[in-house]
Amino acid sequence: MKIKGKLYVSLGVLVAMVLAMVVISSYFLYQLSSDTRNILKANYNSLEYCRNMELALNQGLDNPDNVKLFRDNLWKQEKNITEPGEARITELLKIDFENIGKSISPEKLLVQARKGISDIMLLNMEAIKRKTSATQTSNGNAVFVVSLVGVICVLISFTLLVNLPGNIANPISELTQSIKEIARENYDKRLHFEGKNEFGELAKAFNAMAMKLDSYRTANLEKLLEEKTRIETLINNMADPVIGLNEGFGLIFMNDAASQVTGLTREKVIGKNVQDIAISNDLVRVLVRDLFELQTAKPPVKTAPIKIYADGKESYFERELIPISIEDAKGATQLIGHVILLKNITPFKELDFAKTNFIATVSHELKTPLSAIQMSVNLLHNKKVGELNAEQNNLISGIGEDASRLLKITSELLNVTQLESGLMQLNIGSSDAREIMNYAILANKTAAEQKAIRMKVDVSGELKVKSDSEKMICVLSNLISNAIRYSYDNSEVELKVEPRGDMVAFLVTDYGQGIAPQYVPRIFDRYFRVPGSKKEGTGLGLSISKELVEAQGGKIELQTDFGSGSTFTVLLPVV
Numbered sequence: 001m002k003i004k005g006k007l008y009v010s011l012g013v014l015v016a017m018v019l020a021m022v023v024i025s026s027y028f029l030y031q032l033s034s035d036t037r038n039i040l041k042a043n044y045n046s047l048e049y050c051r052n053m054e055l056a057l058n059q060g061l062d063n064p065d066n067v068k069l070f071r072d073n074l075w076k077q078e079k080n081i082t083e084p085g086e087a088r089i090t091e092l093l094k095i096d097f098e099n100i101g102k103s104i105s106p107e108k109l110l111v112q113a114r115k116g117i118s119d120i121m122l123l124n125m126e127a128i129k130r131k132t133s134a135t136q137t138s139n140g141n142a143v144f145v146v147s148l149v150g151v152i153c154v155l156i157s158f159t160l161l162v163n164l165p166g167n168i169a170n171p172i173s174e175l176t177q178s179i180k181e182i183a184r185e186n187y188d189k190r191l192h193f194e195g196k197n198e199f200g201e202l203a204k205a206f207n208a209m210a211m212k213l214d215s216y217r218t219a220n221l222e223k224l225l226e227e228k229t230r231i232e233t234l235i236n237n238m239a240d241p242v243i244g245l246n247e248g249f250g251l252i253f254m255n256d257a258a259s260q261v262t263g264l265t266r267e268k269v270i271g272k273n274v275q276d277i278a279i280s281n282d283l284v285r286v287l288v289r290d291l292f293e294l295q296t297a298k299p300p301v302k303t304a305p306i307k308i309y310a311d312g313k314e315s316y317f318e319r320e321l322i323p324i325s326i327e328d329a330k331g332a333t334q335l336i337g338h339v340i341l342l343k344n345i346t347p348f349k350e351l352d353f354a355k356t357n358f359i360a361t362v363s364h365e366l367k368t369p370l371s372a373i374q375m376s377v378n379l380l381h382n383k384k385v386g387e388l389n390a391e392q393n394n395l396i397s398g399i400g401e402d403a404s405r406l407l408k409i410t411s412e413l414l415n416v417t418q419l420e421s422g423l424m425q426l427n428i429g430s431s432d433a434r435e436i437m438n439y440a441i442l443a444n445k446t447a448a449e450q451k452a453i454r455m456k457v458d459v460s461g462e463l464k465v466k467s468d469s470e471k472m473i474c475v476l477s478n479l480i481s482n483a484i485r486y487s488y489d490n491s492e493v494e495l496k497v498e499p500r501g502d503m504v505a506f507l508v509t510d511y512g513q514g515i516a517p518q519y520v521p522r523i524f525d526r527y528f529r530v531p532g533s534k535k536e537g538t539g540l541g542l543s544i545s546k547e548l549v550e551a552q553g554g555k556i557e558l559q560t561d562f563g564s565g566s567t568f569t570v571l572l573p574v575v
């Protein structure tokens with residue numbers, strides 16, 4: 001039966017029982033009141049009439065009022081005959097009463113009349129007694145019937161009380177439980193409600209839903225597994241080594257190329273913390289360096305090439321640390337792991353080596369004849385060799401300038417090749433900052449004079465720095481040379497040396513054109529020149545200076561205001 005039907009029937013039964021109780025109780029109450037009324041009407045009134053008649057007799061019938069009282073009550077008694085034999089006695093009483101008035105000695109008749117009244121009273125009193133007992137019996141029956149119906153009502157109500165809430169609430173709580181299980185992704189949960197009521201239909205619908213979810217999950221799992229296998233195959237077939245880590249730095253994947261260069265067996269390291277692996281593997285230790293500081297917001301980090309012995313030869317790899325982040329439901333970025341990518345740059349490195357070798361050889365080979373040319377030009381200027389006319393002098397000066405420019409270029413190229421191949425030798429020791437600055441100024445004195453540029457020098461006190469003084473003179477000389485070259489004629493170049501914490505700062509300030517902001521990040525790149533620069537140059541000076549300063553444990557910085565000039569600052573550690 002349906003739940004709705006069950007509720008209708010149960011509540012209907014309760015209403016019917018209450019109705020039955022009301023009808024039965026009303027019936028018995030009515031019976032009781034009508035019995036009482038009958039007794040009152042039939043017997044009690046007769047007693048009242050008899051009592052009045054007796055009163056009239058006692059007061060004497062010679063008084064016409066008493067005669068009237070007797071006659072009236074006798075008349076009422078005649079109309080209220082209810083018991084068997086009562087009519088006869090009343091009849092005799094009436095005859096006696098009639099004769100009392102006519103008789104000369106009515107004593108005997110009065111006695112007879114009194115007896116008649118007493119008989120009527122007795123008859124009615126017995127009737128009252130009888131009827132009262134009959135009413136008591138029917139009262140007892142009424143109590144029994146009402147109690148019986150009451151007990152039945154209570155029993156039925158109790159049965160409904162015990163069963164009905166459970167019948168409705170139990171399936172609902174089982175359903176709630178099952179829905180919670182489904183929410184926990186336990187799609188095996190099924191409902192088993194018997195019967196064809198609403199709960200049965202609900203169970204059928206629920207089971208169908210759970211089955212669909214289960215099959216959907218299985219299909220999804222298969223799809224995910226297929227996708228996972230595809231991605232794993234792709235990563236495994238990548239020529240570049242790739243290592244994947246989760247947010248707790250546990251190793252989650254590693255392709256064949258990575259296990260080849262690291263010498264690790266994939267099965268042995270998957271799931272392990274990369275810090276534990278790094279303890280016993282030098283290469284992994286290098287690979288995970290500065291990984292732990294890497295945050296979500298930062299872009300992939302590239303570091304200097306790593307030299308690894310792979311494929312039977314020395315190979316070069318560029319390491320890229322890529323933080324992997326996802327956006328959660330609230331739109332916040334969450335770091336879920338890192339990918340370490342090693343790009344094999346060996347072919348480029350080999351080409352680079354060949355280029356460096358070539359430049360080194362050419363610069364070296366050019367340097368000797370160029371020096372000879374410069375020396376010969378100087379000799380030609382000497383009057384002892386012979387007198388030159390003005391035109392010849394001009395030509396020789398031009399040759400001399402070109403030769404010294406070529407010499408500058410070749411020595412810059414040689415410096416670059418030495419820095420690239422790591423052959424640059426540094427003699428680091430304690431040097432006097434003022435002396436370094438003075439030598440660099442001296443080297444640029446003529447150039448400044450040619451452009452009428454004043455050099456304002458400000459060196460505060462005696463400052464000792466840790467550096468290779470020869471290389472530092474080159475660096476500062478290059479910065480001062482640039483400041484002069486990119487300044488307007490008849491302007492000023494400021495040169496300052498001052499202490500800055502545990503460093504000494506060398507500042508070279510000019511009031512020339514300055515550098516446009518978009519070129520500032522590339523200004524220290526090799527071969528970079530600001531587009532449209534009319535001065536001659538190779539774009540190597542600043543990059544060589546930067547490498548030389550950093551090799552000595554220092555820093556080089558640029559502050560520039562496009563249109564008003566620039567300040568290059570070199571910071572070197574104090575001794």
Ligand code: ADP
Pocket residue numbers: 482483486510512513514515523528529530533536537538539540541542543566
């Ligand atoms: P270059 O031999 O071209 O001077 P550098 O490496 O010394 O090479 O300088 C690179 C570029 O930086 C120059 O081409 C020039 O455009 C710019 N530059 C360097 N110093 C200054 C300066 N003081 N003021 C303006 N531009 C400068």
